[in-house]
Amino acid sequence: MQDWFDLAKKMDSLVLEAAATAGLEDTFTADIRTADPRFGDLQANGALPYAKRNKANPRQIGQSIVDLLEKNEDLTSKVEITLSGPGFINFKFKADFLQDWLKTFSGSEQLKKAAAHLQENETVVVDYSSPNTAKQMHIGHLRSLIIGESICKLLAFCGAKVIRDNHIGDWGTAYGRLFYAYKRFLDEENLEANPLGELERLYKLGSKLATEDEEVVKESREELVKLQSEDPEAMALWEQVNGHSIDGIKRVYELFDISFDHYLGESFYRNMVEQVYKELEESGLGEESEGAWVVFHPEHKRYATQPFMYRKSDGASNYATTDLATMLYRAEHFKASSIIIETDFRQKDHFEQLELTTQKWFEKTGRTFPKFSHVFHGTIMGENGKAMASRTGEPVLLKDLIAESIERAEKIVREKNDEKIAKGQAALAEEEIVAAAKVIGTSSIRYAELSQNRTSDYVFAWDKLLSFEGNTAPYLLYAATRIKSIFRNFEAADLENLADKASNIETDEELALARKILGFVGVLQQTVETLRPHLLCTYLFELAGAYSSFYNANKVIVPEADIQSRRLMLCQRTLDVLETGLGLLGIPTLERM
Incomplete structure (x- = not known):
């Protein structure tokens, strides 16, 4: 089949x-x-x-x-x-073809086999999230994290070997002031409880003191010089601070059940930049301009006069140098056939020039240039139409956003549970309420992000993202639990081999649902080709709608065994696709809610 x-x-x-x-x-x-x-x-x-x-x-x-x-x-x-x-x-x-297809493609593993050749033999390095160390993660970090992780899941499901690389900002001038404050004002208890919060406090304190005292500026500069010259004591402190930072970052990631294969930050490439300088100069691509070293792209309308600077006039490296070294490492060490970098739209020009420069550099040096994609996103707006911020005007911290979403979700779950009790229906146990609130809270944030076209700005609205109506996580989670509630009326043995016992699909709603189920792999193809997860979200919403129309028009539990079997089969296949699709968005389903 x-x-x-x-x-x-x-x-x-x-x-x-x-x-x-x-x-x-x-x-x-x-x-x-x-x-x-x-x-x-x-x-x-x-x-x-x-x-x-x-x-x-x-x-x-x-x-x-x-x-x-x-x-x-x-x-x-x-x-x-x-x-x-x-x-x-x-x-x-035709109907008999749809019937055969549904019989063959049952369960997530079969669907995965159907999709696996879309990215077969591909090795894809996905670079996403990439926060700066010693700073707390806030809502501005959300889109890259969620979009990047979903892309990884989609590519892996479609057959690719996926390498998740978190290119953290763990090197640079900020460490001078941070080290100055760390040595003098560290609160060890706070560092243990909230590493990112304490490190950010120290950095801000060091920066404030530097504006008030020239001696602080001098000592901070000395700390930075020691680090850049890889003084053993400075490197030991850097490793300690960096370790605390990554621990803090991982705590936030764990709230979304996200992990990375590598944390190869800017520091990892600091000793590889000399090769970049040498090869760009020897290949004739690099040229000196006003004391700096740059690459011009005369074929490009803007970059013919706005070159890609990879070495500053004082001889120091910059982001461009590090990114060029990163491209080389990923191509040669990971043997990447494709490299995807997810950031916000403001870095679009930088990555266009990085792609152009790397492609020419690799051609000059006889290397194979991997397929390169800069996946960029728009801005999350508050309901006032401005960038979302806390009451103090600072960006909303990611851990606080997640905590608030879970709290709001728990309130909704408890209200619905009280309604069940009032109607004499089976209520959720306390542990089920807590578990459901966590899934709904985190999934609602996640789905609100992924259901938007990533290149567009969108408004973050609590009432909308936690709603049980419309294209939301709660609506899709509820659709899955509705199907599971049907299966609870049967023993496991009754649900085996449904396709063999089923009569032919017949009603308009059955046919429409079967056609929608069949389109799943096609939607995955469109999604991985464009790297736009909202296409999958739209499909899942439409699938849930097709199922609702089917369920409202066609009674599932009926006396005729063959009709009941085919309708249960349609329920089963719908659930297979819903659970698989939501899983690719990082959303687990619930048994009850």
Whole structure:
């Protein structure tokens, strides 16, 4: 049985074969994609662009291909073929084909096998989150963390070997003032309880004192010089401070159940920059400009006059140098076939120049340049339309945001639990309430982030993200628990081999739900190609809607065993896709809520 991706390839091949038979030039492309459900399951859109290039009638071109496809009895036994609009060829799978597909693709593992070839043999390094050490993580760090982690899960599910690398900011001038304050004003108890908070307090204190006393500036500079010259005592203190920072960062990550394979920060590459200087100069790419060393890109409208500076006029390295060394290390050490870096949109120019420079550098030195993607995101806005901040005007700390979301979720869960008790329904135990609040609280933040097109700004609104209506985590979590509640009416043995006992899918709602389930792998393909998780979120919301329509129109528990089996099978497959899809967004489902 073919999965969605194989079906799309098959249709692509058949359309191209028919186009060749119809005498169309070899410039014709099938352009297979997911169809509007009103017209079918897959659609070939190649007739229109071909007709435009050749000044022909797209409808006639499309019809000539359809006429040939309809002569293929093996194809038409499974698929209805229609033409719509300016030559769009629609393929609608017949009910018995859908039935066979649902029988074959059951459970997360089968779905994973269907998706695994989308990124097969790929080694992808994903660089995301990347906070600065000695500073508390705030809401400005949320988008990179959540988007990056979801991309990792999606790529791994689709067959890639994924390497999560947290390129932390753990080197630089800030350490001079931090060390000055650390040696004199450290609160060890606070460091143990809240490492990031204590280190940030010390840095701010050191900075404040430096504005008031020139002696502090001098001593801070001396601390920095010792670190940059890798003085043993300074390095020991740096490792201690860095260790406390990473411990604090990990505590925040644990709230979202996120972990990294590597924490290779800026400091890791500090001794690799000489190779970058040497090779850029020897290859002729680097040139001196006003005392600094830069790479110009004359083919680019802006970068022809705004070069990529990789060595400052005082001889020091900068972010560009470190990032070039990072690209080299990932290509050579990790053997990356693809590198993805997730940051906010303000760094777009930097990474465009990094890509251009690295590509030319690798070509000059005979290296293979990995596929490179800078995945960037917009800003989280408060309901007042401004960047979200706390009452004091500071950015909202991430740990406080998560705590508040869990607290709000618990209040909602308790209210709904009281309603159940009032109606005489089975209520949740205390431990179930606490567990549900944690899942709903963290998942609501996560889903609110991922359901937005990542390049857009969005408004963070508590009432919306915690709502049980609309495209939200609580709505999808509740949809999953509704299905699980049906299964509690049966013994495990009753739910085995449902597909073998099921009669053929029949009603409009059953067919619509089956078609939506079949489209899961196609949506994964679109999502990993564009690295936009909101496409998966939209699909899951639509799947939950299709299930709701099916459930409202078709009674599941009925006397007829074959009908009950097929409807239970549809429930089971819907739950498989919901749980798998939510899992790729980092959201676990609940048994009850």
